[in-house]
Amino acid sequence: MNRVVCTIENHIAVVTLDNASHANCLTAKMMDELCRCVKELERDASVRCVILTSSGEKAFCSGGDLKEELHNATEDPQQLQDFNRLGCDMIQRILQGRLPYIAAVKGYALGAAPAILSSCDIVIGAENSVYGMPTTSLGGIPGWGSTQLVPRVMGRQAVLRMMLLNQKFTADEALRYGLISEICPADRILDRAKELASVILSFSGSAVAAARRSVNRTLDLPLASGLELEDQLLKEINTGADFAEGMRAFLEKRKPHFDQKSE
Numbered sequence: 001m002n003r004v005v006c007t008i009e010n011h012i013a014v015v016t017l018d019n020a021s022h023a024n025c026l027t028a029k030m031m032d033e034l035c036r037c038v039k040e041l042e043r044d045a046s047v048r049c050v051i052l053t054s055s056g057e058k059a060f061c062s063g064g065d066l067k068e069e070l071h072n073a074t075e076d077p078q079q080l081q082d083f084n085r086l087g088c089d090m091i092q093r094i095l096q097g098r099l100p101y102i103a104a105v106k107g108y109a110l111g112a113a114p115a116i117l118s119s120c121d122i123v124i125g126a127e128n129s130v131y132g133m134p135t136t137s138l139g140g141i142p143g144w145g146s147t148q149l150v151p152r153v154m155g156r157q158a159v160l161r162m163m164l165l166n167q168k169f170t171a172d173e174a175l176r177y178g179l180i181s182e183i184c185p186a187d188r189i190l191d192r193a194k195e196l197a198s199v200i201l202s203f204s205g206s207a208v209a210a211a212r213r214s215v216n217r218t219l220d221l222p223l224a225s226g227l228e229l230e231d232q233l234l235k236e237i238n239t240g241a242d243f244a245e246g247m248r249a250f251l252e253k254r255k256p257h258f259d260q261k262s263e
Contacts, residue, residue: 001055004033006041011048012197013041014190020056023108027065028083035090042097048205049197052120053104053190060103060129063111063142073140087112087144091119095216098209100200104193105129106186112144114162117179118153119145121212124193125171126186131179132168133159152219154179204242204258 001018008014015037017024026034041047054060064083072080094101101120109117109131117123117131125131133150135142142163151159158177161167174180184192200208210233218226237243242258249256 002027002030004030004037005055006037008044008047011046011201012194013044013047013050015041015050015052017052017054017061020054020058022065023059023062023110024054024056025062025065025111026087028068028079031064031083031086031090035086035093038090038093038097042093042099047099048208049200050099050101051104051190051193051197052101052116053193054106057106057128057186059108059110060105061110061113061116062108063113063135084143087115091115091145091149094119095219096213098213100208100212102193102196104189105180106189108132111135112142112146114150114154114179115142115144115146118149122182122196123180124182124184124189124196125174125180126189127171127183128186129171129174129180130168131162131174132166133162134166136163137166149219150179204237204246204256206240206259207237207242210237 001020002022003018005016005018006013007016015034017026017030017034019025019027019030041050069080069083072083100122103117103120103123105117105123106126106129109129111133112135114131114133133142133146135146141147147159147163154177158169162169169177169179171180171183175183182192214226214230214233217229221229242256245258246256
């Protein structure tokens with residue numbers, strides 16, 4: 001189909017990469033749609049969690065469209081760089097925004113796909129999922145933060161095995177290295193993602209946004225600056241009505257009633 005589909009139900013947005021006939025590679029058109037979708041969801045106050053998934057069973061995402069990349073590499077180098085910068089901008093928006101992202105991965109996640117997964121908060125991998133970055137074997141390097149963000153999530157050695165040896169990791173290996181956090185049967189993966197999203201929705205929206213902001217800033221802050229940010233957020237969030245309600249509910253053995261806004 002060569003498109004990005006977004007549906008919203010019960011405060012959960014499901015964003016689907018729909019290009020299954022081409023292993024869900026991202027064309028320039030799809031990347032534009034995906035970036036626009038990320039921006040619009042961030043502004044939509046009714047949305048409190050995002051699930052990122054794909055159509056078909058063969059692949060979650062195989063990175064950029066190789067035919068387009070070949071054309072850009074040989075005919076329009078500026079377009080090649082613009083495409084990469086668009087991907088980097090999208091990943092930074094996911095990391096720096098208020099919304100938690102859950103990725104549901106079936107099949108292959110190749111090229112710059114691990115960079116997308118590294119920007120998500122929770123990644124569920126199907127039992128048949130496979131992860132790799134074969135771009136180096138083609139004579140290039142993967143973009144969208146693949147050489148910068150993914151090593152901070154998986155570790156330098158694991159990433160270099162994917163890049164320098166073209167090694168593919170199974171779901172079990174990806175779990176061990178920290179690229180994914182859970183393995184699930186492929187036929188249950190979207191249901192499982194919605195289950196986890198429902199748990200997130202039961203928490204204070206402001207606390208969720210602050211927690212992920214503080215954790216994600218560890219990717220670019222020195223420890224001292226990160227501790228200062230945590231202290232600022234703790235003062236802001238833990239003196240609010242939600243934290244007081246949460247503690248009272250725990251002591252009174254009842255469910256808390258949070259203000260579900262996330263800021």
